[in-house]
Amino acid sequence: MSDSDKQTEEKIFDAATEVFTEKGLDGARMQDIADQAGINKSLLHYYYRTKDRLFNAVFEKIAANMFSKFAPVFDENLSLEDKIRFFYREHISFLQRNPRLPAFLLNEINRNPERLRKIIATLDIEKFWDMLCAQNGKELEEYNITREKIPQIMTTIAAISVFPFAARGIFESLFKKIGIDFDTYLEERKEFAADFVIKAIKSKV
Amino acid sequence: MSDSDKQTEEKIFDAATEVFTEKGLDGARMQDIADQAGINKSLLHYYYRTKDRLFNAVFEKIAANMFSKFAPVFDENLSLEDKIRFFYREHISFLQRNPRLPAFLLNEINRNPERLRKIIATLDIEKFWDMLCAQNGKELEEYNITREKIPQIMTTIAAISVFPFAARGIFESLFKKIGIDFDTYLEERKEFAADFVIKAIKSKV
DNA sequence: CATATTTTTGACCAATTGGTTAAACCATTT
DNA sequence: AAATGGTTTAACCAATTGGTCAAAAATATG
Structure with a gap:
């Protein structure tokens, strides 16, 4: 995984965290997350196959963080x-x-x-x-x-x-x-x- | 307002209350509410023009009830x-x-x-x-x-x-x-x- | 009973949504 | 510089969504 990879994946993760925590799973739009990350919507699917996988990644990190x-x-x-x-x-x-x-x-x-x-x-x-x-x-x-x-x-x-x-x-x-x-x-x-x-x-x- | 009116409007309201409280505004589907009420989806719009109005009716009643x-x-x-x-x-x-x-x-x-x-x-x-x-x-x-x-x-x-x-x-x-x-x-x-x-x-x- | 009014329905629509795909792009290696 | 591999993009798609509309069914009114 190259440096720019990590940057992009992190950008997506951070953007998703912001949009999901603000609007919830149902309220969040993949396009919102792409905009927030400043990238194309297709890139979301390239790194996290589906909306649900992206959400789970965000949710698990937040939940673990909270309990810790x-x-x-x-x-x-x-x-x-x-x-x-x-x-x-x-x-x-x-x-x-x-x-x-x-x-x-x-x-x-x-x-x-x-x-x-x-x-x-x-x-x-x-x-x-x-x-x-x-x-x-x-x-x-x-x-x-x-x-x-x-x-x-x-x-x-x-x-x-x-x-x-x-x-x-x-x-x-x-x-x-x-x-x-x-x-x-x-x-x-x-x-x-x-x-x-x-x-x-x-x-x- | 006739008797059957009230029945239908109430059926819709009760169904909406159940679906909205379970799935939230974003997660709820008008079709779900219609199914729950056992009526046609168009009837929802006949009694409550939009999803948002229906939601507001439910929300306000619940909120007032809660505070009371x-x-x-x-x-x-x-x-x-x-x-x-x-x-x-x-x-x-x-x-x-x-x-x-x-x-x-x-x-x-x-x-x-x-x-x-x-x-x-x-x-x-x-x-x-x-x-x-x-x-x-x-x-x-x-x-x-x-x-x-x-x-x-x-x-x-x-x-x-x-x-x-x-x-x-x-x-x-x-x-x-x-x-x-x-x-x-x-x-x-x-x-x-x-x-x-x-x-x-x-x-x- | 005939007419008018209200209630209910099914077919339909435009917009939005998550997701796909093929091509373009870019850095590395040979 | 050509080939290779991963990365990014624009165009596109099928499905779903809230919402409309005209006609049918039911009910009220004369």
């Missing part, structure tokens, strides 16, 4: 509380740089859940729980966080950072009405989210 | 804690009966934020805050919930109930891997969500 952002928090040797703070700072910052990813992924996964299977198959969920127990077992015990509660807690933690981006269109409209800036809201959310979760977990009321 | 589900909690004369419990029981139950609404709305709003404007314009957000202050002012003060914190808290409360439905495709796949039933998870979530939020709000740590 959850991982580092399990590696760092921090207290449970610091892990949560670390997660929200990093994760919301990542989403600020890629604000359209949540809506794109959620929509396409609901449209075709099958696509996610191969990515999830590569994840070892139990391992994450084991790592967490090894590093923060005492805290988990102290706060009475059992294995059964993990799905509720984890989905709640994810919801708090991801949902504002998925529902950005709604929130932005609502906020504008009461004079609140969405970007300011996001900045504040990094700390608010961590405080909120930590208080909920630690509280024994 | 947030309102009752402000009317009931309950303590803040009971309001939160009431909300999650009612809201998650509503979403269990209409599981595809969140993903549909979030996607279409992000695809075309303009569509939401006219619905949001009809909402008086300040009124909700005033009602809340009038009914639960003392509790808000006690828990140090100020006007500036409201957006963070409200979006968090919504995220916790809506996100699992928006991300259903992801969660269901993940849960299956560790042997958890999604419907059971949802049932448990009504109480978990309320407990979680109440603990976070009440905690003074």
Whole structure:
């Protein structure tokens, strides 16, 4: 593969990423992607045989990228509380740089859940729980966080950072009405989210 | 408007609701809707001139319905804690009966934020805050919930109930891997969500 | 019953879509 | 410089799409 090959293939991939994340699989036109990449439409088919293959390439990279952002928090040797703070700072910052990813992924996964299977198959969920127990077992015990509660807690933690981006269109409209800036809201959310979760977990009321 | 009119128009509307919520505006075909309604495709255009008008009719009804589900909690004369419990029981139950609404709305709003404007314009957000202050002012003060914190808290409360439905495709796949039933998870979530939020709000740590 | 009006249908259309193909282009090698 | 190989393009195609239209069927009106 020559240098110009890689350039063209990358140009196509980047253009496809932009168009697909903005318009979705159904809404995106091959011609749009070709225009965005500044090339002929036939070249798309030369490098990626069909629209579906091109989409899958984009989808898989984005999905893998998204999930990988959850991982580092399990590696760092921090207290449970610091892990949560670390997660929200990093994760919301990542989403600020890629604000359209949540809506794109959620929509396409609901449209075709099958696509996610191969990515999830590569994840070892139990391992994450084991790592967490090894590093923060005492805290988990102290706060009475059992294995059964993990799905509720984890989905709640994810919801708090991801949902504002998925529902950005709604929130932005609502906020504008009461004079609140969405970007300011996001900045504040990094700390608010961590405080909120930590208080909920630690509280024994 | 005769009786059979209403039947046909309603049949079309219901069919359109089903097809649009499942496939989205771009993915839905007028022929699909006609088939679903058991009528000729031309009839769609007879009652709703264009695909876009038909979609708008469906979208507006769903959006209004969705937002209206947030309102009752402000009317009931309950303590803040009971309001939160009431909300999650009612809201998650509503979403269990209409599981595809969140993903549909979030996607279409992000695809075309303009569509939401006219619905949001009809909402008086300040009124909700005033009602809340009038009914639960003392509790808000006690828990140090100020006007500036409201957006963070409200979006968090919504995220916790809506996100699992928006991300259903992801969660269901993940849960299956560790042997958890999604419907059971949802049932448990009504109480978990309320407990979680109440603990976070009440905690003074 | 005959007429007028509304509802429903099937045939049709122009535009768009993803995809194909053969030829042109370009860099390398011989 | 001629041949070779991969790369890029323009022209084209079959299928699908939202939408139209005139006629038929059903219903209401006199």
